[in-house]
Amino acid sequence: MRHVLLERHAGLMTALCLITMSLGALAQLLPLGFQTTLSTPSDGLKPLDALALEGRDIYRREGCQQCHTRVVRDLPGDYARYGAAQTSSDLAFDRPSLWGNARHGPDLSRLPSQHDEAWQRVHLYSPRTKVPDSSMPGYPWLFEQALTGQTIAARMRKLQALGAPYRDDEILAAPSKVRGVAEATALLAYLRHSSQNHTSSDTALAASGQTEESRKQTGDTP
Amino acid sequence: MSTAPDASLSHHKVIRQLALMAMLWGGLSLCLAAWLCAVRLWPTLDLQLAWLSYGRLAPLQTHALLYGLGGSALIASIFHVAQHTAQHPLCSPQLVRFALLGWQGVIVLGSLALMAGFSSGHLMAEYPWPVDVLMTLVWLAVSWIFFTTLEQRSIRRLPVACWFIIGCLVMVLLKHVLASLTHPISLVLAIPLYTGSLDALLQRWQAGPLPGGMFALGFIGMLYHALPRQTQRPLYSHRLAIVSFWSLVLLLTWGGAPLLFASPLPQWSQTLGMAMGIVLLAPGLALSINGLLTLNGDWQSMRRDPLRCFMAAALVFYGLAVLEQTLLSIAPLNALTFSAAGSLSPANALGAMAMISVAMLYFLLPYPRLPHRFSTRLIALHASLAIVGTLLCVGASWATTLQQAEMWHALAADGSPQYALDEILATARTPMLVTLAGLSCWVMGMLLMAANVAQALANSSTVRELSRGGHPA
Numbered sequence: 214m215r216h217v218l219l220e221r222h223a224g225l226m227t228a229l230c231l232i233t234m235s236l237g238a239l240a241q242l243l244p245l246g247f248q249t250t251l252s253t254p255s256d257g258l259k260p261l262d263a264l265a266l267e268g269r270d271i272y273r274r275e276g277c278q279q280c281h282t283r284v285v286r287d288l289p290g291d292y293a294r295y296g297a298a299q300t301s302s303d304l305a306f307d308r309p310s311l312w313g314n315a316r317h318g319p320d321l322s323r324l325p326s327q328h329d330e331a332w333q334r335v336h337l338y339s340p341r342t343k344v345p346d347s348s349m350p351g352y353p354w355l356f357e358q359a360l361t362g363q364t365i366a367a368r369m370r371k372l373q374a375l376g377a378p379y380r381d382d383e384i385l386a387a388p389s390k391v392r393g394v395a396e397a398t399a400l401l402a403y404l405r406h407s408s409q410n411h412t413s414s415d416t417a418l419a420a421s422g423q424t425e426e427s428r429k430q431t432g433d434t435p
Numbered sequence: 436m437s438t439a440p441d442a443s444l445s446h447h448k449v450i451r452q453l454a455l456m457a458m459l460w461g462g463l464s465l466c467l468a469a470w471l472c473a474v475r476l477w478p479t480l481d482l483q484l485a486w487l488s489y490g491r492l493a494p495l496q497t498h499a500l501l502y503g504l505g506g507s508a509l510i511a512s513i514f515h516v517a518q519h520t521a522q523h524p525l526c527s528p529q530l531v532r533f534a535l536l537g538w539q540g541v542i543v544l545g546s547l548a549l550m551a552g553f554s555s556g557h558l559m560a561e562y563p564w565p566v567d568v569l570m571t572l573v574w575l576a577v578s579w580i581f582f583t584t585l586e587q588r589s590i591r592r593l594p595v596a597c598w599f600i601i602g603c604l605v606m607v608l609l610k611h612v613l614a615s616l617t618h619p620i621s622l623v624l625a626i627p628l629y630t631g632s633l634d635a636l637l638q639r640w641q642a643g644p645l646p647g648g649m650f651a652l653g654f655i656g657m658l659y660h661a662l663p664r665q666t667q668r669p670l671y672s673h674r675l676a677i678v679s680f681w682s683l684v685l686l687l688t689w690g691g692a693p694l695l696f697a698s699p700l701p702q703w704s705q706t707l708g709m710a711m712g713i714v715l716l717a718p719g720l721a722l723s724i725n726g727l728l729t730l731n732g733d734w735q736s737m738r739r740d741p742l743r744c745f746m747a748a749a750l751v752f753y754g755l756a757v758l759e760q761t762l763l764s765i766a767p768l769n770a771l772t773f774s775a776a777g778s779l780s781p782a783n784a785l786g787a788m789a790m791i792s793v794a795m796l797y798f799l800l801p802y803p804r805l806p807h808r809f810s811t812r813l814i815a816l817h818a819s820l821a822i823v824g825t826l827l828c829v830g831a832s833w834a835t836t837l838q839q840a841e842m843w844h845a846l847a848a849d850g851s852p853q854y855a856l857d858e859i860l861a862t863a864r865t866p867m868l869v870t871l872a873g874l875s876c877w878v879m880g881m882l883l884m885a886a887n888v889a890q891a892l893a894n895s896s897t898v899r900e901l902s903r904g905g906h907p908a
Contacts (some may be wrong), residue, residue: 216677217592219595220591220592220593221591221592223582223585223586223597223601224582226593226598226601227582227601227604227605228663230601230602230605230606230684230848231605231609232683233681233684233685234605234606234608234684234685234688235608235685235688236685236688237686237687237688237689237711238609238613238688239638239683240689240707241636241688241689241691241692241704241707241708242613242633242636242637244704245632245633245636245701245704246629250699250701251631251632251633251701252630252631252633268880270624273554273556274491274552274553274554275488275490275491275552276489276490276491276493276494276554277490278486278556279489279490279493279494280489280490281796284635284698284699286696286697286698287697287698288697288770288844288853289844289846290843290844290845291697293846293850293851293852294852294856296838298514298697298698298699299699300699301631301699301700301701303633303699304630304631304632304699305630305631306630306635307630307631307634308626308627308629308630308631309555309557309627309629309638310630310631310634310635311555312635312698313601314694315477317860317863318856318860319856332624340478344857346857346860346861347478347857348476348478348488348489348860350474350478350481350483350488351481352488353483354485357846364620364621364624367620367621367673368620368626368764370590370624370626371618371620372626373492375618375626375630386609398697
């Protein structure tokens with residue numbers, strides 16, 4: 214048995230482990246890294262503006278991805294509810310990708326259009342006044358805290374360096390644009406942002422919206 | 436195979452401290468899991484505090500279980516195996532201390548960061564980048580200690596446990612470093628190097644397809660060290676261990692893609708990952724069976740030695756988790772189940788990972804000065820509580836997944852979804868009560884363990900005082 218040779222030399226075994234593991238990693242990851250269609254944004258895809266970018270940070274900070282997904286899969290139950298599935302190029306500016314892992318609530322790629330901003334705000338503040346059976350926690354502090362806009366310029370500049378088409382004047386104006394805005398407003402701006410919505414088929418959205426939300430509406434005035 | 440403790444071996448204190456911390460993190464994390472389950476059942480329990488909201492505590496809980504319990508137990512076992520194989524104290528005591536404190540620092544700082552909201556957003560690796568750096572340093576230190584100590588060995592051939600630990604260390608460093616490369620913006624904020632689909636794949640690649648994610652090899656290494664010693668029998672098949680070890684090393688880094696079925700990830704990548712995920716069944720089950728056959732059907736001895744029972748249960752759940760992951764790799768099943776399935780299922784997290792770790796703690800803690808001072812009856816009770824708890828959680832998780840999957844994809848004749856979302860989510864309520872019961876069993880088990888260990892430590896200090904020349908009153 215030649216394996217004895219490996220069993221005698223820890224260094225040799227380490228090297229062989231590293232080589233063997235890299236095989237899998239290289240075969241799967243390298244082509245993806247160099248596949249240009251993956252990172253080329255689709256036509257008309259706009260990066261998140263300053264406010265939505267701050268909103269994305271709040272989405273990540275509050276761990277929304279623990280219960281919500283933000284990717285529509287190419288499966289019947291998904292596109293019947295949330296419209297067409299995204300492609301890799303629709304998500305080209307997703308850093309990090311917040312696709313989520315489990316659905317303890319709806320997918321958040323596209324907010325249903327029949328709820329207006331006011332409904333969403335009340336729901337975010339205290340979900341059970343709008344949806345009695347909801348197990349979502351309330352987020353009152355998002356309404357008390359305001360954005361400072363401290364890191365937004367640095368973040369946008371880094372994203373610009375990584376390929377997001379921000380203009381320099383946009384970046385310069387960003388801190389003053391977001392300063393003082395309530396965090397809840399930013400979060401909703403992110404959820405409503407069109408970057409993930411533009412491939413959606415409106416008919417499917419409308420159809421899913423009616424069936425899904427018809428039971429939930431228990432008075433629409435905040 | 437002799438298990439006689441060698442008096443010249445040192446650093447048992449560090450191993451014991453790591454083991455005690457693992458126990459503490461495990462207990463805390465399981466309590467937190469029960470609390471989070473209760474909050475989802477009765478949302479009015481939520482405290483409405485930003486620091487303690489569900490979205491921030493949920494990753495804290497999984498990380499405390501994986502890194503706190505699993506990681507601490509793993510490092511303790513690595514030190515123990517190194518010492519035991521080399522029959523030599525651990526090299527570089529400063530590094531050993533750094534590894535102990537550094538790892539606890541990782542979990543404390545990481546948990547505080549998650550509570551403050553500085554999450555990196557990566558599945559199962561949500562600690563912010565400075566903590567990731569500290570984690571890398573600790574793993575480098577552990578590797579250095581392991582390899583330099585092994586160099587002191589007199590018997591040249593490395594035992595099976597050592598290969599798995601070598602594989603684990605390489606895997607952890609490879610996956611951890613590759614997947615958490617970022618551009619730091621501030622001390623708590625970073626923008627990951629990868630984008631979109633590639634980032635999503637890397638996240639799942641790191642979380643891993645086998646029980647314990649990137650620690651998978653290490654957990655099996657721990658058992659393959661402890662099991663032969665506990666049963667006084669050599670591992671059933673050396674040859675099977677070789678085959679399954681190398682196929683695992685080859686296949687583990689292909690995983691991740693099976694969790695992304697029907698997603699924007701390119702089709703070839705999904706298909707390739709799926710094929711590899713299915714092939715992974717063979718070495719996974721081989722590992723479990725090799726361990727179980729080591730027990731050699733000696734079920735009578737399990738009644739006398741509950742620790743064997745613990746290890747056997749961990750191996751069975753390991754096999755179950757492998758089976759579950761393989762089923763999830765099959766496209767149509769994945770299509771049905773992904774929406775309710777998490778990356779760490781109960782069979783995986785509690786059954787395989789936590790149970791192996793806890794069994795290792797019972798194995799490591801008495802070593803070498805407290806032989807047979809644990810109450811066997813309490814260990815037996817803990818083992819049965821853990822098994823019942825895991826079975827309840829696994830059953831609940833499968834019930835939810837299957838039921839929700841069917842409802843999620845049921846379409847009415849006109850193509851609109853047949854069930855509303857709240858109907859689908861409501862089906863999870865009863866299984867969640869069962870999960871809560873299962874988690875409570877686990878929490879009770881950990882409390883029993885704490886009592887058992889405290890009792891044994893108190894006894895041992897009395898014995899030490901007596902041997903120092905004191906007289907019993």
